[in-house]
Amino acid sequence: GAxxxxxxxxxxxxxxxxxxxxxxxxxxxxxxxxxxxxxxxxLEFLIYFQGNSAPDKSGLPSDRFSAERTGGSVxxxxxxxxxxxxxxVYLCASSKDAYNEQFFGPGTRLTVL
Amino acid sequence: GQQLNQSPQSMFIQExxxxxxxxxxxxxxxxxxxxxxxxxxxxxLLIALYKAGELTSNGRxxxxxxxxxxxxxxxxxxxxPSDVGIYFCAGHVIQGAQKLVFGQGTRLTINP
Numbered sequence: 001g002a003x004x005x006x007x008x009x010x011x012x013x014x015x016x017x018x019x020x021x022x023x024x025x026x027x028x029x030x031x032x033x034x035x036x037x038x039x040x041x042x043l044e045f046l047i048y049f050q051g052n053s054a055p056d057k058s059g060l061p062s063d064r065f066s067a068e069r070t071g072g073s074v075x076x077x078x079x080x081x082x083x084x085x086x087x088x089v090y091l092c093a094s095s096k097d098a099y100n101e102q103f104f105g106p107g108t109r110l111t112v113l
Numbered sequence: 114g115q116q117l118n119q120s121p122q123s124m125f126i127q128e129x130x131x132x133x134x135x136x137x138x139x140x141x142x143x144x145x146x147x148x149x150x151x152x153x154x155x156x157x158l159l160i161a162l163y164k165a166g167e168l169t170s171n172g173r174x175x176x177x178x179x180x181x182x183x184x185x186x187x188x189x190x191x192x193x194p195s196d197v198g199i200y201f202c203a204g205h206v207i208q209g210a211q212k213l214v215f216g217q218g219t220r221l222t223i224n225p
Contacts, residue, residue: 004155033212033213042117043156043203045213048211050211099211103158104154107153107154107155
């Protein structure tokens with residue numbers, strides 16, 4: 001079946017603009033995660049959604065970052081007033097539930113000029 | 114916050130050689146996972162470890178969950194060109210959220 005998909009694959013934006021990144025999880029997966037990967041680094045947790053529970057936002061680096069998950073499926077990560085330090089690959093993952101393997105999408109490479 | 118220290122950062126080896134990499138932490142982890150990432154792709158799970166002392170193999174890959182719950186290693190035997198990539202350790206902390214904490218990665222390059 002289809003894996004986790006993310007769009008766009010690449011996004012170039014100007015400093016100060018807002019961006020939206022989309023994640024389509026594997027169908028039926030109740031848990032969805034967003035991570036950020038800076039150049040040459042490991043992945044940094046941003047936010048986690050599980051079913052209808054309140055999301056764990058503990059990894060969001062500032063209030064310019066927010067995420068939604070509509071209908072328990074698709075998720076959008078929004079970065080307002082982008083800064084150059086926001087440049088990174090943003091990865092989405094989903095799992096059957098909170099205790100199962102996380103499957104990753106290919107990521108969105110964000111470049112802020 | 115929790116951090117995983119992964120070493121080495123990079124390895125340059127000849128095809129056929131064995132490879133070893135490890136991760137350590139100052140925190141106790143509930144699970145240890147090893148992922149491989151290739152260019153333009155997300156990480157793919159290679160091995161998952163759930164019990165202290167557990168030793169698990171997946172083909173030419175072997176990984177162990179340290180008895181103290183604060184470390185893990187991954188070995189790759191008889192390396193082949195398709196083993197090239199970045200290997201990450203990751204884990205769930207005890208009493209933590211379901212988020213994964215990742216190491217910095219080991220970049221493996223193989224000379225044919």
